[in-house]
Amino acid sequence: MLAILNFIFFVIDALLSAIVWIVIINAVVSWLIAFDIINLRNPTAYRVVRFLDRVTSPLLAPFRKIIPPIGGLDLTPVILIVIISGAQRFLLPALAGWLVSLLVGPTV
Numbered sequence: 707m708l709a710i711l712n713f714i715f716f717v718i719d720a721l722l723s724a725i726v727w728i729v730i731i732n733a734v735v736s737w738l739i740a741f742d743i744i745n746l747r748n749p750t751a752y753r754v755v756r757f758l759d760r761v762t763s764p765l766l767a768p769f770r771k772i773i774p775p776i777g778g779l780d781l782t783p784v785i786l787i788v789i790i791s792g793a794q795r796f797l798l799p800a801l802a803g804w805l806v807s808l809l810v811g812p813t814v
Contacts, residue, residue: 707809715802722790722798725765729783732758 735755738744746752762783769782 708806711802711805711809715798719794719798722794726787726790728758728761729765729786732762733783 735744735758739746739755744751744755746755765786766782769785770780773782773785775781
């Protein structure tokens with residue numbers, strides 16, 4: 707049972723890491739579009755950008771309601787990455803330790 711629990715936390719950590727990378731890639735692609743390096747008339751580029759927007763928009767929308775762009779710069783991806791990194795570093799290990807202690811029982 708302990709191996710299954712460790713695997714579940716591994717998958718959760720991997721998914722959170724993938725979300726961080728997708729947010730970073732979306733930010734970089736948006737800069738490349740703004741500087742006209744990537745042209746959205748290219749069908750493949752358009753599909754990739756649409757995919758990235760569909761994945762990141764629901765995650766960033768709650769933060770965009772609270773935090774307005776500062777000087778035209780959207781800081782919500784940075785806030786999301788900090789929150790996800792904090793969850794990976796502090797919440798997941800604490801939750802895993804707590805669940806393991808429930809499974810194994812108190813040690814004397």
